[in-house]
Amino acid sequence: MLSDLNWKRSNVRGEAQCCRCSRTLLAGQASIQIDRSRVCIKCWDEVRADPTKSVQEYKQEFRIGSGSPTRRSGSSGRSGASRRPTPNLQPTLSAYDAALLVGNALDRAVSGSYAQLFPAGDLPFFEPGFDNLVIGRAGVTIVGSKAYSSAVQIEAPVSWSSTTIPANVLSHGRNLRDLVELAVEQRAALEAVIEAAKFKFEVPVAAALCFESVEGVDRTPVRESMSVRIDTAENIAAFTTRRGPVFEKEIEPVVEHLLRFAQAPQI
Ligand SMILES: [Zn+2]
Numbered sequence: 001m002l003s004d005l006n007w008k009r010s011n012v013r014g015e016a017q018c019c020r021c022s023r024t025l026l027a028g029q030a031s032i033q034i035d036r037s038r039v040c041i042k043c044w045d046e047v048r049a050d051p052t053k054s055v056q057e058y059k060q061e062f063r064i065g066s067g068s069p070t071r072r073s074g075s076s077g078r079s080g081a082s083r084r085p086t087p088n089l090q091p092t093l094s095a096y097d098a099a100l101l102v103g104n105a106l107d108r109a110v111s112g113s114y115a116q117l118f119p120a121g122d123l124p125f126f127e128p129g130f131d132n133l134v135i136g137r138a139g140v141t142i143v144g145s146k147a148y149s150s151a152v153q154i155e156a157p158v159s160w161s162s163t164t165i166p167a168n169v170l171s172h173g174r175n176l177r178d179l180v181e182l183a184v185e186q187r188a189a190l191e192a193v194i195e196a197a198k199f200k201f202e203v204p205v206a207a208a209l210c211f212e213s214v215e216g217v218d219r220t221p222v223r224e225s226m227s228v229r230i231d232t233a234e235n236i237a238a239f240t241t242r243r244g245p246v247f248e249k250e251i252e253p254v255v256e257h258l259l260r261f262a263q264a265p266q267i
Pocket residue numbers: 018019020021022023039040041042043044
């Protein structure tokens with residue numbers, strides 16, 4: 001039975017590895033701890049789908065040391081169960097884990113501030129990979145984690161701040177322009193929702209995309225394309241909670257409007 005298994009939800013402290021699929025778990029990422037081993041949320045969901053297994057069967061599926069819950073380096077001889085080698089050439093976060101990781105970074109940024117995190121899943125224009133809105137002093141920002149686990153390079157062919165000619169967002173030789181366009185669409189849909197509220201104060205609307213690492217080609221400082229902010233999760237979290245024209249007491253009415261709209265779209 002699942003209830004017999006010694007498990008708990010726990011965020012990763014230092015970098016760790018899922019003992020089932022070997023994917024890297026980054027500090028702060030949500031994971032499941034079983035005895036002293038960790039598994040990623042995706043593996044956890046896959047294995048626990050059948051809750052009738054015995055503890056032994058669970059541990060076998062999670063590849064947790066046969067019988068002995070703790071892995072001791074001092075024991076004589078190595079166990080025959082060898083772990084799969086880690087492919088370190090490319091980041092391996094699934095879309096699901098990327099959304100969690102970005103969500104955690106945003107969560108940390110808003111806690112202790114007046115800013116609020118709003119799940120985008122109930123909004124009619126919801127697009128998987130754009131799971132979170134942050135509502136704060138700077139206004140409303142929709143944050144994308146799609147293709148998060150890529151290192152990207154940004155190259156602005158014409159002008160650093162052009163809003164009509166997009167910069168190239170390059171990842172392993174691919175231009176992620178489609179993703180930027182998707183973010184622009186998300187921002188436009190969000191703008192329409194905010195405009196419909198006819199607030200008597202200004203509420204800027206922004207879109208952002210998170211990537212594991214972001215560099216400008218030729219050391220250019222460009223960090224956006226089509227006015228979509230492009231940066232690491234931590235930097236985007238800081239970006240969404242920066243100061244702006246929205247007063248603290250004006251944040252709650254914006255959140256309430258979004259909640260009402262999510263329940264009954266009126267545009
Ligand atoms: Zn896993």
